[in-house]
Amino acid sequence: MARRAEEFTRAFSPERMMLSDISEVVMLEQSVSPTPWSGTIFTDCLKAGYECWVLRSSEVFGYLILASAARESHLLNIAIHPNSQGRGFGRSFLEFAISLATNEDSERLFLEVRPSNSTARALYQKRGFQFLGRRPNYYGRPAKEDALVLSLEFIPD
Ligand SMILES: CC(C)(COP(=O)(O)OP(=O)(O)OC[C@H]1O[C@@H](n2cnc3c(N)ncnc32)[C@H](O)[C@@H]1OP(=O)(O)O)[C@@H](O)C(=O)NCCC(=O)NCCS
Numbered sequence: 001m002a003r004r005a006e007e008f009t010r011a012f013s014p015e016r017m018m019l020s021d022i023s024e025v026v027m028l029e030q031s032v033s034p035t036p037w038s039g040t041i042f043t044d045c046l047k048a049g050y051e052c053w054v055l056r057s058s059e060v061f062g063y064l065i066l067a068s069a070a071r072e073s074h075l076l077n078i079a080i081h082p083n084s085q086g087r088g089f090g091r092s093f094l095e096f097a098i099s100l101a102t103n104e105d106s107e108r109l110f111l112e113v114r115p116s117n118s119t120a121r122a123l124y125q126k127r128g129f130q131f132l133g134r135r136p137n138y139y140g141r142p143a144k145e146d147a148l149v150l151s152l153e154f155i156p157d
Pocket of ligand 1: 032033078079080081084085086087088089090091092111112113114117118119120122123126
């Protein structure tokens with residue numbers, strides 16, 4: 001058990017995404033998203049100065065993108081490689097995103113999620129995200145689907 005925890009800690013070590021990571025990030029994105037972002041979108045996020053982070057062992061197995069402005073943070077993307085899912089990385093990476101948002105003095109963190117994405121919805125719900133609203137037909141493929149907008153409010157000290 002202690003060894004497992006030690007291995008997890010070693011593996012869970014977020015690093016800033018570099019331009020050179022983008023080809024691996026795009027491959028991972030293609031394996032987890034029905035509407036994958038292109039390399040250009042990830043490059044634009046880096047250039048815009050968004051918080052872009054990866055998890056890597058020998059290869060990138062996770063990434064997240066977070067944008068903050070006007071005391072609000074928006075989790076634009078988060079993913080864990082299918083081979084590494086279900087081992088707590090997603091939960092820890094979400095916690096890391098929350099710490100990035102609070103470091104920006106954000107009052108809340110919001111995100112969009114597909115109603116059909118029960119894994120992600122369970123993760124967000126457990127962490128206390130609340131339903132804020134729907135964006136109709138936000139996702140175009142494979143079938144038109146609304147986005148659920150979820151929000152986590154930060155209570156000031
Ligand atoms: C959503 C995602 C990031 C979760 O990462 P993960 O490493 O698998 O998650 P964890 O192992 O930390 O599990 C966290 C919680 O997710 C939920 N979860 C994980 N695997 C699940 C599964 N197979 N079925 C249902 N819920 C599941 C559970 O609530 C779990 O909490 P628990 O362990 O206390 O039960 C990952 O599934 C993923 O990359 N999905 C594809 C991309 C995506 O959908 N991103 C989110 C877009 S909004």
